[in-house]
Amino acid sequence: MASTGMMVSNIEIIPGRRVSSHLGMVQGSTVRAKHAGRDLMAGLKNIVGGELKGYTELMQEAREEATERMVAQAKSIGANAVINVRFATTSVTLGAAEILAYGTAVVLE
Amino acid sequence: MEIFFHYFEWFMFLFLLALGFGVGRFLEANHYASIRQRETAYASVLLFGSRFPPDMATRQDCQLVTGHVVISSDYFKKFVFGLRSFIGGRSRGYETLLDRGRREATLRMKTEARRLGSKLIVNVKYESTSISGNRGAVPAFEILAYGTALIPPK
Numbered sequence: 001m002a003s004t005g006m007m008v009s010n011i012e013i014i015p016g017r018r019v020s021s022h023l024g025m026v027q028g029s030t031v032r033a034k035h036a037g038r039d040l041m042a043g044l045k046n047i048v049g050g051e052l053k054g055y056t057e058l059m060q061e062a063r064e065e066a067t068e069r070m071v072a073q074a075k076s077i078g079a080n081a082v083i084n085v086r087f088a089t090t091s092v093t094l095g096a097a098e099i100l101a102y103g104t105a106v107v108l109e
Numbered sequence: 110m111e112i113f114f115h116y117f118e119w120f121m122f123l124f125l126l127a128l129g130f131g132v133g134r135f136l137e138a139n140h141y142a143s144i145r146q147r148e149t150a151y152a153s154v155l156l157f158g159s160r161f162p163p164d165m166a167t168r169q170d171c172q173l174v175t176g177h178v179v180i181s182s183d184y185f186k187k188f189v190f191g192l193r194s195f196i197g198g199r200s201r202g203y204e205t206l207l208d209r210g211r212r213e214a215t216l217r218m219k220t221e222a223r224r225l226g227s228k229l230i231v232n233v234k235y236e237s238t239s240i241s242g243n244r245g246a247v248p249a250f251e252i253l254a255y256g257t258a259l260i261p262p263k
């Protein structure tokens with residue numbers, strides 16, 4: 001997530017810098033479905049337990065995309081940082097999840 | 110052979126149970142060994158639950174860091190939990206499962222922080238979601254840890 005090139009944090013301040021204006025909430029979300037191949041492997045892995053790597057990657061990609069969308073929205077309204085970021089995950093139907101990232105877009109001096 | 114096919118479902122059940130017990134335990138022991146080793150290695154990255162950094166005056170860069178894992182129960186633990194849910198009480202199998210997941214997620218978050226040159230993560234939050242598929246499936250959980258890594262300016 002370091003590739004976004006914008007200061008993103010989940011605290012309300014940036015140490016040593018002053019927020020010169022608040023631009024309101026920005027958000028990014030994505031809905032991802034798991035694919036059959038990964039599901040089959042996960043089904044086998046389910047028997048012995050442990051990490052389901054396919055799903056970990058899937059959720060990682062989804063979260064990165066949600067963050068990128070949030071950052072893109074923040075850039076488009078002229079912000080240079082997003083603070084107070086939160087994540088939320090909801091399962092939409094069986095086998096699909098929505099990942100949401102939201103935060104406050106601000107301009108740092 | 111006829112008996113085998115007649116009781117195929119039972120054989121399959123016992124086979125999966127034994128596989129879950131044997132391999133599941135082995136994998137768990139390995140995972141715990143790896144977690145303990147990495148926890149010692151990453152002990153210098155400090156985590157804070159507080160919202161504000163201890164030192165607010167110094168100018169520092171911030172970066173959101175995340176660590177997460179999707180972890181699945183095994184067939185044996187699911188079976189034992191099924192029995193356990195008749196009488197209630199604590200389920201050790203699922204306790205260790207979630208403990209493993211949360212520690213793994215924390216370690217991945219710390220790894221990302223160290224890569225960015227940070228030794229301090231504030232406002233650490235945890236989130237877990239159950240992502241098991243259809244009803245009766247072996248449960249799996251997604252565990253996410255995230256926080257703000259403070260990076261001292263170069």
